[in-house]
Amino acid sequence: MKTIEKYLTDSGIKPSYQRIRILSYLMNKKNHPTVEMIHKELLHDIPTLSKTTVYNTLKQFVEKGITQIINIEDNKTRYDADISTHGHFKCLNCNKVYDFRFDNKNLEISDIEDFDFLQTHLYIKGICNECKYLLNTKN
Amino acid sequence: MKTIEKYLTDSGIKPSYQRIRILSYLMNKKNHPTVEMIHKELLHDIPTLSKTTVYNTLKQFVEKGITQIINIEDNKTRYDADISTHGHFKCLNCNKVYDFRFDNKNLEISDIEDFDFLQTHLYIKGICNECKYLLNTKN
DNA sequence: TACATTATTATAATCGTTACAAAATTACAA
DNA sequence: TTGTAATTTTGTAACGATTATAATAATGTA
Ligand SMILES: [Mn+2]
Ligand SMILES: [Mn+2]
Ligand SMILES: [Zn+2]
Ligand SMILES: [Zn+2]
Numbered sequence: 001m002k003t004i005e006k007y008l009t010d011s012g013i014k015p016s017y018q019r020i021r022i023l024s025y026l027m028n029k030k031n032h033p034t035v036e037m038i039h040k041e042l043l044h045d046i047p048t049l050s051k052t053t054v055y056n057t058l059k060q061f062v063e064k065g066i067t068q069i070i071n072i073e074d075n076k077t078r079y080d081a082d083i084s085t086h087g088h089f090k091c092l093n094c095n096k097v098y099d100f101r102f103d104n105k106n107l108e109i110s111d112i113e114d115f116d117f118l119q120t121h122l123y124i125k126g127i128c129n130e131c132k133y134l135l136n137t138k139n
Numbered sequence: 140m141k142t143i144e145k146y147l148t149d150s151g152i153k154p155s156y157q158r159i160r161i162l163s164y165l166m167n168k169k170n171h172p173t174v175e176m177i178h179k180e181l182l183h184d185i186p187t188l189s190k191t192t193v194y195n196t197l198k199q200f201v202e203k204g205i206t207q208i209i210n211i212e213d214n215k216t217r218y219d220a221d222i223s224t225h226g227h228f229k230c231l232n233c234n235k236v237y238d239f240r241f242d243n244k245n246l247e248i249s250d251i252e253d254f255d256f257l258q259t260h261l262y263i264k265g266i267c268n269e270c271k272y273l274l275n276t277k278n
Numbered sequence: 279t280a281c282a283t284t285a286t287t288a289t290a291a292t293c294g295t296t297a298c299a300a301a302a303t304t305a306c307a308a
Numbered sequence: 309t310t311g312t313a314a315t316t317t318t319g320t321a322a323c324g325a326t327t328a329t330a331a332t333a334a335t336g337t338a
Contacts, residue, residue, distance in 0.1 A: 108242035
């Protein structure tokens with residue numbers, strides 16, 4: 001609890017109640033939520049929470065570099081408080097988004113060697129293990 | 140010209156005039172256009188072209204597997220008639236989207252080894268060579 | 279030609295997101 | 309503490325990309 005406030009302060013963000021709760025949600029759930037998911041969930045505890053506040057807060061988190069945007073969906077943005085470079089796998093059956101690690105340093109890339117790389121996003125879509133099992137036992 | 144019609148037919152798509160023109164645009168320009176870009180450009184030649192037709196056509200192309208969706212932008216969808224697995228680099232200065240090749244086979248991925256992979260999207264953002272040069276000479 | 283099927287178009291509706299201004303909260307000096 | 313300025317949150321309206329719907333046009337076929 002205390003650590004999250006300090007993390008916000010150190011990042012140049014005043015630790016308001018809403019901001020603390022939204023960041024806690026991201027850090028604890030680790031579910032790459034949409035704005036809708038965060039708002040719906042926190043509304044139970046904070047009945048006055050505005051969706052605009054969720055949007056504003058996430059925008060600020062991204063600007064201050066403590067949250068990254070995950071664009072694995074066609075339409076809606078997902079957010080991740082894990083700002084390390086890691087990959088995301090979306091299961092096309094259950095729609096869950098999984099983290100995975102990949103060797104960013106040894107990516108063998110051609111054609112754009114001299115460009116300046118600032119962000120790397122690796123998205124893989126397919127069927128997760130759980131669904132593979134479920135789909136097999138069904139048939 | 141003839142080849143595009145055959146390509147559509149072989150993919151199970153009736154080669155209407157609009158579909159031929161939209162696919163030609165994708166294949167010739169290779170610029171990962173948005174719906175807006177395609178519509179605006181083709182409107183010069185086909186003044187009656189509806190934006191809905193562009194949407195419908197691209198949806199069909201994706202369903203039939205002859206076009207892939209590029210989600211490198213936050214808000215709008217881009218399309219690519221090159222359905223091979225390749226990476227995309229977006230320059231944060233000039234907003235151009237470049238193709239690049241990467242070694243998909245030798246990607247070193249942990250944690251999700253047993254999942255079924257269906258699509259792999261590698262997006263890198265940064266500054267392209269052209270802009271690097273321009274930005275340097277400016278200062 | 280006559281009729282059924284398919285494709286295209288125009289328009290309205292939807293949905294995620296952003297803009298804006300009012301209300302609430304917080305910071306701080308008198 | 310009190311008054312006032314600055315910041316944060318909220319509600320509502322506006323926006324832009326996309327989808328749904330229904331009418332019109334084009335195409336295929338008997
Ligand atoms: Mn993640
Ligand atoms: Mn491409
Ligand atoms: Zn799954
Ligand atoms: Zn550039």
